[in-house]
Amino acid sequence: MTEKLTGLYETILTELGENPQREGLMDTPKRAAKAMQYLTKGYHETLETVTNGAVFGSETDEMVIIKDIELYSLCEHHILPFIGKCHIAYLPSGKVLGLSKFARIVDMYARRLQIQENLTKQIADAVMEVTQARGVAVTIEARHMCMMMRGVEKQNSVMKSSVMLGAFRESQATRMEYLQLISN
Ligand SMILES: [Zn+2]
Numbered sequence: 001m002t003e004k005l006t007g008l009y010e011t012i013l014t015e016l017g018e019n020p021q022r023e024g025l026m027d028t029p030k031r032a033a034k035a036m037q038y039l040t041k042g043y044h045e046t047l048e049t050v051t052n053g054a055v056f057g058s059e060t061d062e063m064v065i066i067k068d069i070e071l072y073s074l075c076e077h078h079i080l081p082f083i084g085k086c087h088i089a090y091l092p093s094g095k096v097l098g099l100s101k102f103a104r105i106v107d108m109y110a111r112r113l114q115i116q117e118n119l120t121k122q123i124a125d126a127v128m129e130v131t132q133a134r135g136v137a138v139t140i141e142a143r144h145m146c147m148m149m150r151g152v153e154k155q156n157s158v159m160k161s162s163v164m165l166g167a168f169r170e171s172q173a174t175r176m177e178y179l180q181l182i183s184n
Pocket of ligand 1: 075076077078079080144146147
């Protein structure tokens with residue numbers, strides 16, 4: 001797979017008017033192929049492999065919130081990065097998930113070609129599936145290179161997307177508590 005991608009990147013460089021044989025570009029097709037494979041490795045992961053049994057019984061029913069999880073993804077329209085942070089909250093009902101696993105879930109879906117809205121929903125559904133919580137909330141704030149570097153060239157716009165499930169959708173008080181917690 002790396003070999004085939006390497007050949008394709010060489011073609012891309014040529015088509016862009018570059019000389020893939022010049023010194024600075026000698027290894028670029030191979031490096032680019034490997035980088036792109038890394039940035040899309042989420043296609044080869046599943047919820048089972050990334051959570052790896054790290055679900056624990058717990059009596060707590062208070063809101064758990066994981067703030068500012070770094071997020072790096074690629075937009076599926078331009079294959080350009082969008083970068084930001086993700087906040088996840090859930091209301092446990094008998095089960096909690098190991099802290100590092102939230103970041104792993106975010107990465108599993110972010111390391112694919114995405115649109116931010118779908119990414120937000122996939123993370124929320126995954127956390128719900130794994131924890132069977134009373135509610136799950138996910139918010140992503142991200143800057144999109146396809147907006148900043150090309151097109152409308154708006155450097156300071158941030159896209160914010162949220163998905164609320166269960167109690168976060170049904171109870172305004174719960175939703176307000178969440179929004180307050182992530183805003184400071
Ligand atoms: Zn885009």
